[in-house]
Amino acid sequence: MSTSFRLQICENCRAYFFVFSPYYTMPNIYSFYFGKLCDFHKRRRCGRMAVPLLRTLILYCAVICAVRLMGKRQIGELDPSELVVTILVSDLAAVPMQxxxxxxxxxxxxxxxxxxLEIFLSFAxxxxxRFRRLLNGQxxxxxxxxxxxxxxxxxxxxTTDEVIETLRKQNVAAVSDVKYGVIEPxxxxxxxxxxxxxxxxxxxxxxxxxDTGLPxxxxxxxxxxxxSLELLHLSPADIERRLKNQSIAVEDVFLMTLDDCGNTFLQKKEGRV
Incomplete structure (x- = not known):
């Protein structure tokens, strides 16, 4: 079946379209260049751009919620089941975006x-x-x-090279210095x-x-x-009083830490105190 084309003019904005088939139309490049598209075609083009944007935002929020619900773990400390779920979630989120x-x-x-499923397996x-050993190993x-x-x-x-490399990263010079070395799950x-x-x-x-507390x-x-003030049982006035004794305003402080033993670290925005 041969493909025929004809020249068609938009009734709204008089923009030219090359019609290659009853189901496919392509706007003339000159219509884009001179901005001759009407509001209808502009809204239609913006709508097509908004769909992938909204999909990306929704899927991004869904993946963030999924990771938060599964718990806090570093990438290098994932159990086998958690690693599998993380990979599958990333793949499932990518498909509707593409x-x-x-x-x-x-x-x-x-x-x-x-x-x-991951939350259920974690509780189980x-x-x-026995199920924990089966799921995550030992x-x-x-x-x-x-x-x-x-x-x-x-x-x-x-390999022995991998073991020696890992020992060096933990500041261990020789295998003979180690009493026990355990590979965790x-x-x-x-x-x-x-x-x-x-x-x-x-x-x-x-x-x-x-004795030192938790800063x-x-x-x-x-x-x-x-x-932090609530955990230390302090009020904003207490902090302002401490800073006032050193002739420092709260707005001038870059970082201030305090522990329950009274130890304080203070750094101003322009330098360290």
Missing amino acids: DLGIPLLSGLVPIATLVV ALKSR PAIIIRKGQLDIDKLRQMRL DGTLTVILKQPQQPVTAEMLGITPK LVVVSDGKMVPR
Whole structure:
């Protein structure tokens, strides 16, 4: 079947269209260049641009909510089930954004299903130790008293170079310094050093260090943080009084931290105090 075309003029704005088939029309490039499109065609073109924008915003919010509901984890600390769900959610969110012919619900419904499934599996893992091991695996000891467990390394498909590299990242010079090395279910290596190689602590030296609390940000970029003040049982007037004793206004403070022991860190916007 041959494709025929004809010249057609818009009744609203007199813009020229080349008609290649009964189902496809393309505006003449000169109509775009000279801005001869009427309001109807302009609204239609803007509407087509708004659809992918709205889809992207909706899917972005859906993915953010999904990640928040699944809990806070760093990317390198995801369990196998969490990693699978994260990959699937990203793929499901990408498909409706790329193909406007796919309904938006075709992406939102599977994402919601995966989130509910992950939450259900997490609760089931909390209740059953056996199910937790089946779902996430269990720790594996690859170093025992300074010796590598060759069978475990082969089972976990780890090379000696990878183990040595991981030890160096934890400031461990040699395998012989390690009493136990454990591969956790999230893939990280936990190292327990032998007694002579463990760092010296204040308890070993018989020293009682100064007690410190948890520093909380009470002023950030010239603004007080109400949540921190509430945890420290302080009022804005207390902070203003502390700053007034040092002849500093709240607006001039870049960062101020305070712990429950009274230790304060203060940095002005133009430099450190």
